[in-house]
Amino acid sequence: MQQVSVGLVGLGTVGAGVARILTQHADRIARRAGSRIDCKWAVVRDLNKKDRRAEFEGVRIVDDVRRVIDDPEVAIVVELIGGIDAARRIVLDALAAGKHVVTANKALLAEHGPEVFAAARAADRAVAFEASAGGGVPIVGAINVGLAANQVQSLAAILNGTCNYILTQMTQEGIAYDAALAGAQALGYAEADPTLDVDGTDTAHKLAILAQLAFRANVKTADIPREGIDRLDLADLKYARELGYTIKLLAHAKLAGGALELRVAPSLVRNDAPLAQVHGPYNAVRVVGDAVGDTFFHGRGAGMMPTASAVVADLIDVATGRALLTSRVLDFWSAASPAVPLLPSSRSLRRNYLRFLIADRPGVIAAIAQILGARGISIASVIQHEPAEAVGDEPGPVPLVIMTHLAVEEDLREAIREIDGLDVVRAPSVRLGVEE
């Protein structure tokens, strides 16, 4: 049986998982790849940090990536260091040296997809990236191959396990954001600096990738309007739940009248929808295709072995030769693709959850309803919740929750601005979209 030599760049959590599958299950992998996949090299940043030779017998552990790129025996370079600049250099150098590339690097693809795939085409090599979105959920293959007969109409996804874990804790245990984040960090579900997760950037990276696959959209992360979960108030999760909704951090993409709507934001999902049932550090993707209708994919979003599962699936796909055929045909991030225009976020149309903190006085609801009505925004329901504690003689302010029917974003923004300017409104309002 033929042998395919692989160089792993990065031997962190995922890299170690990949090395473990390749060494402990070599026969199984060979049977499915049609050749023995030999993990010949592993590149680490600091050779002195930890002696890992015993753990990965037969793997040459070095700190110089050129050893891998200059080795003519190596057919596939696996980039697992994350980040953008160094990873970009390694991927481009590997392609220039005639290697195929497997990467889990969503930031790299989201920011430099066109450059990476132009280099892949020039070298006639595959870049495989199943692990870059959805963790262990094989969503990249599902869109590229399994659902290839379809024009995807819309896509809604939970793509960040850290955020979903935090939201699940907040929803199920009634814990506030800061405490839930601290718990996630203690369990290893959130990093010491969780900014890129909780502010929606990581989700936007992954959405940029899925939008390329499903819609051939060539968007950068900065093109995607995004909100994180870091300013979510526990009260809104509770009020939403009373209305029959769960709040999830969603990546949303939808074709609407020839334009593509993209967004990352905490959104209300009906409790009985599959996305609302995604708990803890899981990921899930709902894809609606014009032929297949709605499909739903669910699994672990991150972690050592689930991500390694996706990376090794890519190694097998490259070793069989399939990945190169896919790369050649699908022309990822090609300038030749017809560009899908993005829908300006001001034009997006959706139902909304609004919460105002108002003075407990007659006429306030009427004033708010009048401002919404003047901009053509219909109200589906109004619930006035229990007031906060009184301050002296003045009764405490009252949370007022309004669900709207479909509203155009810019009309809604103007209405909210006007409402927030009323002297009976006690705090900036909260607005969350509803995912249909």
Add this chain to the structure above:
Amino acid sequence: MQQVSVGLVGLGTVGAGVARILTQHADRIARRAGSRIDCKWAVVRDLNKKDRRAEFEGVRIVDDVRRVIDDPEVAIVVELIGGIDAARRIVLDALAAGKHVVTANKALLAEHGPEVFAAARAADRAVAFEASAGGGVPIVGAINVGLAANQVQSLAAILNGTCNYILTQMTQEGIAYDAALAGAQALGYAEADPTLDVDGTDTAHKLAILAQLAFRANVKTADIPREGIDRLDLADLKYARELGYTIKLLAHAKLAGGALELRVAPSLVRNDAPLAQVHGPYNAVRVVGDAVGDTFFHGRGAGMMPTASAVVADLIDVATGRALLTSRVLDFWSAASPAVPLLPSSRSLRRNYLRFLIADRPGVIAAIAQILGARGISIASVIQHEPAEAVGDEPGPVPLVIMTHLAVEEDLREAIREIDGLDVVRAPSVRLGVEE
């Protein structure tokens, strides 16, 4: 751009859907296949039955399959006639003539997988079968490619949309089986003769296929213990629901101590498990892999366009050349595969739902508990329900529901036999397994 000519054998619901995608979305399909997929031929049984030339412009509609098989231009034959004997002949003839084959025929693969794939290997042609299990859910590709790094540990699936529609109606609307079946027939979800659906045969065909993919098991349908939904009593759905479970017709496969447990049976699924949330004519598959953990795939299980979506995905996979690479490597139904022994059903271990109809008299529960206990079967809970109407002076019999802890199947069968022989037991008992 190159052209690939296709012959469709069968122009029923799914065939018409395939022709529609190929003709109405030719450019899209070409972009993803790397060649134009031309639907050159469609073979129907009776040319006089319906004139379909206007509907499928450019497609030559004939009633002789040899026209397709003898056409050297045709590269791919799509078999969509269903059934076994004629379909087998067409598939083998097409392979012998050097064509690739796409088929949605689960019965054919479940019964003649070894012969079909031996012929494919001899001809070095691909047989692609995404539509044979799971309808629009791309589960075949997920197991073969997306999860290829894993040893699948277990699989639990809803694979028959007709049964799931009927069970959903029974559960949600409280309709008895016969009425729910009639409703499904009226809506086109069930055929005039629904036997193969409702008795579990269709699910067993699909499980035989998934068991080959996930475990390299070479089983015939007859090897799979199966029960259908046709004898389910509404009362059991209701009692199960009160205990926190939903009853679904499940295909179940699990590696246990080196042996493979296979089963098709109505089973209790916890209400909060994703499989319990699968409603109406949908299919879903839960796959647990050793690296990825648990994954879940959900979508429409049948119908014109969802199934056509899977068939056209296969056409694209064949046209790109990927399907042949997959066929060559994965060696489907090969005699060279190491055989996985099947676990005898008498040795299977699971929790159970038991319902007895007993005389409303002191000591009966103790007698039943004693029989179970004598065979080492522990009781998790006992609920005595409202009695049926009295008959004369005799009080009506009482339904007694017992949930057991894990029990070995043959112990349980013996205990049930003994209990059913008690003179205080008024009807044969009901037993349903619990899916963990």
